[in-house]
Structure formats: C-alpha cells, structure tokens
Amino acid sequence: MSVASLAPLAVALPMLGAALAFVLIRHPRAQRRFSIGTLALTLGLEVWLLAFVWTAGPVAVHLGGWAPPFGIVMVADQFSSLLLVISSAVSLSVLIYASGQGAADDEESGPVSVFHPTYLILVAGVSNAFLAGDLFNLYVGFEILLTASYVLMTLGGTGSRIRAGITYVVVSVVSSLLFLIAIAMIYGATGTVTLADLAVKLGALDPGTQHLLHVLLLVAFGIKAAVFPLSFWLPDSYPTAPAPVTAVFAGLLTKVGVYAIIRTETLLFPTDHFNSVLLWVALLTMIVGILGAVAQTDIKRMLSFTLVSHIGYMIFGVALSSVLGLAATIFYVIHHITIQTSLFMVTGLVERRGGTSALTRLGGLAKLSPVLAVLYFIPAMNLAGIPPFSGFLGKLGLLEAGVADGSPLAYALVVGGVAASLLTLLVMARVWNRAFWRTTADAEDPDPVLLATAPDASGVSSMRALRTSKHVDATEGRFSGENEIPILPKTMVYSTMGLVALGVALSVFAGPLFDLSQHAAEGMLARTPYIEAVLGAGAGQP
Amino acid sequence: MSVNLTLLLVMGVLFAIGIYLLLERSLTRVLLGLMLLANAVNLLLLATGGYAGLAPIFNKDIPAAEFNDPLPQAFILTSIVISFAVTAFMLSLIYRSWLLSRADHIQDDREDRRVATQDLFDAEEDSEIAVEVSDFHENDHPAASREMIPGVTLKKTVRPGPHPERTDNA
Numbered sequence: 001m002s003v004a005s006l007a008p009l010a011v012a013l014p015m016l017g018a019a020l021a022f023v024l025i026r027h028p029r030a031q032r033r034f035s036i037g038t039l040a041l042t043l044g045l046e047v048w049l050l051a052f053v054w055t056a057g058p059v060a061v062h063l064g065g066w067a068p069p070f071g072i073v074m075v076a077d078q079f080s081s082l083l084l085v086i087s088s089a090v091s092l093s094v095l096i097y098a099s100g101q102g103a104a105d106d107e108e109s110g111p112v113s114v115f116h117p118t119y120l121i122l123v124a125g126v127s128n129a130f131l132a133g134d135l136f137n138l139y140v141g142f143e144i145l146l147t148a149s150y151v152l153m154t155l156g157g158t159g160s161r162i163r164a165g166i167t168y169v170v171v172s173v174v175s176s177l178l179f180l181i182a183i184a185m186i187y188g189a190t191g192t193v194t195l196a197d198l199a200v201k202l203g204a205l206d207p208g209t210q211h212l213l214h215v216l217l218l219v220a221f222g223i224k225a226a227v228f229p230l231s232f233w234l235p236d237s238y239p240t241a242p243a244p245v246t247a248v249f250a251g252l253l254t255k256v257g258v259y260a261i262i263r264t265e266t267l268l269f270p271t272d273h274f275n276s277v278l279l280w281v282a283l284l285t286m287i288v289g290i291l292g293a294v295a296q297t298d299i300k301r302m303l304s305f306t307l308v309s310h311i312g313y314m315i316f317g318v319a320l321s322s323v324l325g326l327a328a329t330i331f332y333v334i335h336h337i338t339i340q341t342s343l344f345m346v347t348g349l350v351e352r353r354g355g356t357s358a359l360t361r362l363g364g365l366a367k368l369s370p371v372l373a374v375l376y377f378i379p380a381m382n383l384a385g386i387p388p389f390s391g392f393l394g395k396l397g398l399l400e401a402g403v404a405d406g407s408p409l410a411y412a413l414v415v416g417g418v419a420a421s422l423l424t425l426l427v428m429a430r431v432w433n434r435a436f437w438r439t440t441a442d443a444e445d446p447d448p449v450l451l452a453t454a455p456d457a458s459g460v461s462s463m464r465a466l467r468t469s470k471h472v473d474a475t476e477g478r479f480s481g482e483n484e485i486p487i488l489p490k491t492m493v494y495s496t497m498g499l500v501a502l503g504v505a506l507s508v509f510a511g512p513l514f515d516l517s518q519h520a521a522e523g524m525l526a527r528t529p530y531i532e533a534v535l536g537a538g539a540g541q542p
Numbered sequence: 543m544s545v546n547l548t549l550l551l552v553m554g555v556l557f558a559i560g561i562y563l564l565l566e567r568s569l570t571r572v573l574l575g576l577m578l579l580a581n582a583v584n585l586l587l588l589a590t591g592g593y594a595g596l597a598p599i600f601n602k603d604i605p606a607a608e609f610n611d612p613l614p615q616a617f618i619l620t621s622i623v624i625s626f627a628v629t630a631f632m633l634s635l636i637y638r639s640w641l642l643s644r645a646d647h648i649q650d651d652r653e654d655r656r657v658a659t660q661d662l663f664d665a666e667e668d669s670e671i672a673v674e675v676s677d678f679h680e681n682d683h684p685a686a687s688r689e690m691i692p693g694v695t696l697k698k699t700v701r702p703g704p705h706p707e708r709t710d711n712a
Contacts, residue, residue, distance in 0.1 A: 166635050184617075187590045
C-alpha cells in the first residue's frame with residue numbers, strides 16, 4: 001500500500017464535496033468554506049501523489065480489484081500527476097476568487113449558490129480525465145467536466161450567456177459523439193478500451209484502420225483543445241461567462257483536450273504519420289489565433305484568441321515527437337494553465353474597477369489601482385514570452401526542439417512561433433497602453449464607474465452625479481465607503497496575487513520543473529513504463 | 543466478427559437525418575438532430591458487440607462464445623444517461639432562449655458583427671503620429687496643425703504654452 005492507491009480520491013473527494021455542498025445550499029458561508037476546504041484537501045493529496053510518482057514512476061490502481069485489462073484502471077504517471085497538482089492549485093485559487101466575488105456581491109440568495117457544487121463536479125471531471133487509464137473512462141471524465149461547464153457557462157441565464165451557451169453545448173456534444181464513435185470503432189477493432197492494452201494491440205492493425213481511428217480521435221480531441229480549424233467556438237463562448245468561470249475554463253478545459261492529444265500521440269499511435277499535418281495545424285493555430293486577437297477591442301475576447309493561439313505551441317511540441325519537444329510542451333502546458341487563468345482573473349478585477357472590459361471605455365487604471373496594474377503586467381509579459389519568465393523558457397525549449405528537428409516545416413514553425421509571440425506582446429502592450437497607461441480623460445467613451453473615481457477631470461462633480469444616477473443602484477453592493485469608490489474585495493485580490501506568484505514561482509523553479517518534464521517525456525515516449533505499470537512486467541515488450 | 547445489416551442500415555439513416563437536422567438554424571431541430579445522432583452512435587456501439595447471444599450470467603456448462611458481450615451494453619447505458627441529461631439541459635436552454643428573444647433560431651454574436659463591420663482605420667493606432675508639442679518649441683509647430691490630421695480628435699485642449707506665472711518668473 002502506498003499513497004498511489006489513494007489516487008481515485010482525487011476524483012472521489014470533489015464529487016463527495018459537491019454532494020455535501022449541495023446539501024449546504026441554504027448556508028452560503030458554510031458552503032463556501034466547505035468547498036474551499038475540500039479542494040485544499042484534494043490538492044494536498046495530489047501533491048503527495050506527485051512526490052511519490054516523481055521517484056517511483058507510473059502507478060496503476062485497479063478499481064474493485066479487477067485484473068487488467070478487464071477492470072477500470074486509473075493511472076498516475078509523472079505527467080498526469082503534475083497536471084493534477086497544477087489544475088487543483090489553479091482551481092482552488094479561482095474558487096477563493098469566486099467566493100470573494102460572491103460574498104462581495106451578496107449573491108447569497110440567488111440561484112448562483114449552485115455554483116459551488118457544480119464547480120467541484122467540474123474539478124472532479126478534470127481529475128478523472130487526467131487519471132483515466134481507459135478510453136471510456138476518459139470519455140466519462142470529459143462528460144462530467146463538460147456537463148458541469150454547461151451549467152457554469154449559462155449561470156444566471158442572461159441573453160448573451162444563453163446564446164453563447166447553446167453554441168458551446170452543441171459543439172461539445174458533437175465532439176463527444178465523435179469521441180464515442182472512435183471508442184466504438186476501436187473496441188470493434190481490438191476488443192479493448194484500456195489505454196495500455198490498446199498501446200500493444202493497435203500497432204498490429206491494418207494501417208488504413210489505424211489512420212481512421214487516429215484521425216477520429218484527433219478530431220474529437222482537437223475540438224475540445226480548440227486547435228485551428230476547430231477553434232471557432234471558443235472565442236465566441238468563453239467571454240460571456242462570469243469572470244471566475246472564464247478563468248477556470250481558459251486554464252483547464254482546453255488543456256484536458258491537449259492532454260488527450262498528447263496521450264493519443266505518445267501512447268496509442270506513436271507512429272509519425274500525422275506529424276506533418278499536426279505541424280501545419282499548429283502553425284495555423286498560432287497565426288490565425290493571434291491575428292484574431294489583434295482585431296479585438298475587448299480584453300476578454302482578446303485573451304480568448306490568445307488562448308487559441310498558444311494552444312498551437314503545445315501542438316507544435318507534440319508533433320515534433322522528440323523528447324525535448326514533448327518536455328517543452330509539458331512545461332508549456334503547466335505554464336499556460338497558470339498564466340492564462342491569472343490573466344482572466346485580473347480581467348475580472350479590471351471589470352469591477354473600471355466597470356467594463358471594453359478597451360475603448362477604459363483608461364488610467366495604473367494610476368487608479370497600481371496593484372491591479374502590477375498584477376496585469378507580470379502575467380502579460382509572461383504570456384508574451386519576455387525573459388526571464390516561464391513563458392520565455394517554454395518557448396525557448398520549443399524553438400530549440402524545432403531547430404533540432406531541422407526539417408523545413410519545423411523551421412517554418414520556429415518562425416511562426418516567434419511571430420505569434422511578438423504579436424502576443426503587441427496585444428498585451430495594447431491592453432496595457434489603453435486600459436492602464438493612458439489617462440482616464442483619453443478614453444473614447446469612459447465608463448461611469450471608471451469616471452466616478454478618476455482623480456482628474458472634475459472628479460467630485462461626476463462622483464456626485466453618479467451617486468444619484470440609476471447606474472449605481474443597478475450595481476449596488478459594488479461600492480462602499482463615503483466616496484462610493486468601487487472596491488476590489490480583498491479575497492479576490494489576494495487569490496489573484498497568489499496565482500500570479502505561482503506563475504513567477506514557475507519561472508524561479510523552472511530548472512527542476514523542466515527536469516521533471518523531461519523525465520516524464522522520456523517515460524511517455526518509451527511507453528514501456530506506462531504499459532508495464534498497468535499490465536504487469538514484460539507486457540510492454542514487442 | 544459478423545455484422546447485423548439491419549442495425550447498420552438503421553444507423554446510417556439515423557446519422558443522415560441527424561446531421562441534416564444539426565445543420566438547421568432552428569434550435570429545436572438542432573436538438574432533435576443531436577438526439578438522433580446520439581442514438582445512431584448507440585447503435586454503432588451495439589454493433590461492436592457482435593451478434594446477439596445469451597445473457598452474460600456466468601455458467602460453466604455454457605461455452606464463452608455463446609454469451610453476448612456485455613461491455614458495449616454498459617457503454618450504451620452510460621451514453622444514454624449522458625445524452626438524456628444533456629437533452630434536458632438543452633431543452634431548458636432553448637426554452638430560456640425563447641422566453642428572452644421569442645426566437646427559436648441561433649442568434650448571431652453581436653461582437654462578431656461589430657468586429658466584421660469596424661473600420662480598417664483605427665484613430666488611435668493608425669493615424670499619423672501627431673507633431674510633438676512641447677513647451678520649448680511651440681512656435682516651430684503651431685498647435686493648430688494637430689487638429690488637421692484626419693481621424694484624430696483631441697480630447698484635451700493643447701496647452702497654449704508656458705504657464706503665465708512661469709513666464710513672469712523667467
């Protein structure tokens with residue numbers, strides 16, 4: 001018995017927590033504390049699990065004691081346990097952020113109290129997808145997290161959320177159906193759905209069948225990961241959701257798709273038939289995504305497009321199928337989960353402080369709230385890949401892997417990667433210039449909330465005007481004190497600070513993290529450690 | 543493994559109708575399309591189990607080949623439950639959409655339309671760089687020239703020059 005046999009608790013604890021949080025629906029404060037406690041406990045368990053797997057290599061847990069390949073297995077290898085830890089850390093800080101927002105807005109009596117149980121279910125689904133040792137369990141994990149995300153996306157049921165939610169649900173259901181078709185065909189062809197067993201058996205199939213199954217899986221996961229031709233739904237649906245929900249979606253959900261693509265490419269189909277296709281897809285994802293971001297004038301939509309663009313970097317590393325490329329991808333996934341989530345959290349704060357996330361209506365935030373400016377600046381530069389941040393290190397690793405590959409297409413991707421990175425810097429700098437750096441008076445159409453506290457331009461009179469206007473009544477609860485200055489709840493600021501600090505810590509401890517990524521990548525490309533952990537010694541030999 | 547032709551035909555028809563309905567603009571039809579597609583996939587899963595056999599209750603007198611494969615049926619059961627939940631949720635979304643906009647079709651994204659129709663010319667970024675007006679050279683570049691550049695609207699009045707008190711001191 002080791003800590004590894006507790007791995008299923010990473011799924012079971014949030015599930016159980018969700019059930020109990022649902023019971024506490026009439027006691028919002030207790031519910032908040034309880035869900036935060038549950039997630040903290042899960043995080044502790046996962047850190048313990050990572051510490052064990054770091055040295056011991058992949059471990060499999062056979063649920064119900066059924067011998068593989070018949071029973072359901074959960075496998076924790078270095079990659080999946082690393083992702084578990086980072087995803088729980090991120091979702092914990094977003095939960096604290098959301099609790100701060102809920103407490104500040106006094107939304108305790110509304111239907112929003114389903115937020116906490118649903119959120120825990122989402123976390124359980126993500127953990128289940130990372131730990132799943134068979135395809136069908138992966139499907140179930142996806143469905144758990146998707147169903148929870150449908151509810152979170154349409155929280156409150158306003159017109160724009162319903163509109164975006166319908167697109168999101170239809171696209172997700174279609175991708176799930178494609179995945180299910182792939183599972184049915186794979187089961188028909190091999191008679192098993194256990195990943196380790198499939199890794200042994202799929203290679204023996206007729207190449208045509210292999211290609212069909214491979215493409216089906218890639219398309220299904222590609223929709224979830226939002227790679228270029230299949231990414232149309234993401235910038236449409238993410239920005240309308242509430243700020244904490246967008247933050248956690250941007251950080252985690254697409255990465256689950258990327259995780260599934262990585263597993264497909266390394267474990268199930270280690271052949272390089274589709275590598276050049278994937279390289280093209282990666283290039284187009286990077287370029288088209290970032291060009292979309294350049295055209296936007298709303299911070300949330302802009303960030304959604306950069307999210308799509310940076311998925312391209314991850315696909316780039318996977319498609320190279322070298323140890324360095326895969327290690328850089330793993331590092332990049334970890335970096336991007338943290339950074340993208342913190343940027344969306346900061347945007348939520350900007351919305352509270354400035355009343356909007358439209359760049360034409362913002363200005364002067366650096367003066368109004370220096371803390372907010374610092375909190376934006378660090379992850380923004382990190383995302384753009386400015387040294388010494390982790391974004392730079394991850395991109396450097398990917399570019400090195402591309403150069404080491406040496407093919408013309410890989411060089412094209414190196415160039416594309418640098419271009420996308422520069423354009424990201426442009427986009428980030430534009431947000432900085434408009435929302436933070438210029439004076440409030442320069443904003444084309446400043447928001448009343450922003451004007452209410454702007455120190456220049458006859459602030460006193462506009463503040464009075466605002467106090468009597470109906471606008472304030474609509475946003476009651478967001479103002480406090482005699483001057484009715486929009487407040488940033490401490491809990492929200494501290495949780496954002498925590499995540500930004502985690503992003504900085506990733507840069508500081510990049511050495512050990514990259515070593516671990518390299519270790520994980522070697523194990524995944526060798527495949528035998530994973531297969532032998534599930535099926536027993538000797539099973540991985542050809 | 544042998545395949546049941548009737549199942550295959552039904553499955554094909556369901557897929558065809560499902561995809562057709564999915565491409566409609568009416569939300570209710572899209573939902574119906576999704577339901578048909580889910581059922582078509584369930585039939586596909588059922589087909590992977592091979593011909594129908596005995597119920598898989600272990601009996602050592604019966605050879606293993608006589609039994610039906612229970613695993614695809616477990617898959618189907620899971621998939622039915624999931625598609626049931628999603629269908630219920632979709633219905634509530636469609637109803638809500640109907641309440642809000644009295645429309646049963648997919649709405650356009652306003653922001654998308656705005657981006658599509660916006661000017662190629664952005665006043666702040668694309669206009670020619672305004673002539674620098676400094677306190678020291680105000681005579682070289684008259685302030686009025688800034689206002690002649692198209693697209694640039696001045697928010698603040700350009701400072702006329704050194705402050706009166708400063709000129710007094712000088």
